[in-house]
Amino acid sequence: MADPREIQFDLLHESNLLIDCVYRGGTKGHQGDDPLHPLLGVGNAGGFRPVGKGATSYAAIFSTGAEVDWRDRFTNSGATFVYYGDQRTPGSDLLETPRGGNRLLTEVFEKASRDSAYDRAQIPPLFLFRKTGSGRDVTFGGLLVPRASSARRSSGGLVIRSTETPGGTVLNYEATFAVLRPPVIDRAWFDDLRAGRPMTRNGPAEWFKWVAIGA
Numbered sequence: 001m002a003d004p005r006e007i008q009f010d011l012l013h014e015s016n017l018l019i020d021c022v023y024r025g026g027t028k029g030h031q032g033d034d035p036l037h038p039l040l041g042v043g044n045a046g047g048f049r050p051v052g053k054g055a056t057s058y059a060a061i062f063s064t065g066a067e068v069d070w071r072d073r074f075t076n077s078g079a080t081f082v083y084y085g086d087q088r089t090p091g092s093d094l095l096e097t098p099r100g101g102n103r104l105l106t107e108v109f110e111k112a113s114r115d116s117a118y119d120r121a122q123i124p125p126l127f128l129f130r131k132t133g134s135g136r137d138v139t140f141g142g143l144l145v146p147r148a149s150s151a152r153r154s155s156g157g158l159v160i161r162s163t164e165t166p167g168g169t170v171l172n173y174e175a176t177f178a179v180l181r182p183p184v185i186d187r188a189w190f191d192d193l194r195a196g197r198p199m200t201r202n203g204p205a206e207w208f209k210w211v212a213i214g215a
Helices: 009-014 036-040 101-113 115-123 188-194 205-213
Strands: 048-051 058-063 071-073 080-084 124-132 140-144 157-165 169-178
Touching: 009 036, 036 048, 036 058, 036 140, 048 101, 058 188, 080 124, 080 140, 101 140, 101 157, 115 205, 124 169, 140 205, 169 205
Parallel strands: 058 124
Antiparallel strands: 048 058, 071 080, 080 169, 124 140, 140 169, 157 169
16 A cells, blocks of 8 residues: 555645655656646745745745755754755855745745734745655655744844855855644645635645734
């Protein structure tokens, strides 16, 4: 019997999101093997994979865990996740990145800092996936929500880090997220999100609670 915690590549287009589930990549040996495109409708490359024209409806956050200088990681026994932005070029502006990931982080944490349910409802859901180490397979790690960075709730947040490389200094973001772990996310919610309707019954209760009271 197939492991229910593994979803085969040809079933990704109809699968829900299951926490800690492995989503299998294809086997043809090219970028089309990436599982996140058929699963979420996002692009098939990069750490930040947003959906939406203009405003981001939702995004996949993909972590390989392979960056020596910018190693993403779980902390606090998995309750938080530290993720680094997408600036890797020495001397470049912090926000000028090919996929706009650091701009997305800026917008997300700015909304969170206002500490209101209205603004949290405007933050696009961020779905965390991590490379398993086997081909293009990925595992779903949960929904990432920004740790509050207002004066009243200063835990975590978004900070600028620098690292020295042979080509010079790289400035990048270090983002600390709380991790929501709903057991199942109905894929019908993706359609709602693309339509600009995040607060429907298809969404997970953990998300609604966070929108209401924050992390």
